[in-house]
Amino acid sequence: MKQLKLLASVAAVASIAFIGAANADTLGDVQARGTLNCGVTTGLAGFAAPDDQGNWTGLDVDMCKAVAAAVLGDPSKVKYVPTNAKERFTALQSGEIDLLARNTTWTFSRDTDLGFDFVGVNYYDGQGFMVRTSLNVKSALELSGASVCVQTGTTTELNLGDYFRANSLELKPVVFEKNEEARQAYDDGRCDAYTTDASGLAAERSVLAQPGDHIILPEIISKEPLGPLVRHGDNRWGDIVRWSLNAMIIAEEFGVTQANLDEQKASSQNPEVRRLLGVEGEMGKMTGLANEWAYNIIKAVGNYGESFERNVGLKTPLQLARGLNDLWSRGGLLYAPPIR
Secondary structure, X not given: OHHHHHHHHHHHHHHHHHHHHOOOOHHHHHHHHOOEEEEEEOOEOOOEEEOOOOOEEXXXXXXXXXXXXXXXXXXXXXXXXXXXXXXXXXXXXXXXXXXXXXOOEOOHHHHOOOOXXXXXXXXXXXXXXXXXXXXXXXXXXXXXXXXXXXXXXXXXXXXXHHHHHHOOOOOEXXXXXXXXXXXXXXXXXXXXXXXXXXXXXXXXXXXXXXXHHEEEOOOOXXXXXXXXXXXXXXXXXXXXXXXHHHHHHHHHHOOOOOOOHHHHHHHOOOXXXXXXXXXXXXXXXXHOOOOOHHHHHHHHHOOHHHHHHHHOOOOOOOOOOOHHHOEHHHOOOEOOOOOO
């Protein structure tokens, strides 16, 4: 019931905002303001979290920085707006934020009924479960009757109900408004298990009191394509955010990195690289940007692989392998259309 009320509320805001969406000029608004208002999570290690000085880092934060670099020429020109699962859609539809980059799953209803455009996937994920090793549970199918901490207003909550119902398991959900509240309750022993996206489980386990006392079960119970989204009705802005992500993927595919960026720009004879870096063609002009838009992105955050490894890769506390988030040429799902 709570989920239905939330969807109805956001849909009402969407219908009101849609009236003026056709005339929206988010690019002009951002350029006039000189700052990108980017919606992020309230704090998830590896994806979006502030340090003690208030500096935000993470895979989703790099998406915000990439768009700011493309549009404003400066990745620091971002105002990070923390949102929980309940607030995020209203914040985007109302215009409080220009872009939502907040580990949000691309679904049918969000893409259509709520009036948003998902512009791509920056992390392919799936929902899982974490339990204490002392529970001696090896499979999610052994969780019948268990209490499960979960954040409300999310696909996670819906998937949890679907999985238990489909497998005839007794469910005792313990719901929380904020993800950090659900994680803390689990860490305090108020729940037998904790469920969220598998990447989120890795992130949350890294900040538990005793990370080694917890295991992530093998079952992945859903598809969770996570990606940035914008409002319906402003196609140019959608194109800019979409191609900001594509530029990072293309850069990795062609071996363009932060370290060799200027060398590639000066000497590469690859037509795709030359178009990407603004050496030939006028790709930026097509979206109202400078010709160096993609150069500025790579200079600011690197290619997709660099962002992945820096924030969530095997050498970080999350220790996530590329897996599905590798390039299509290496068996992953990352595949960007060509720049031409």
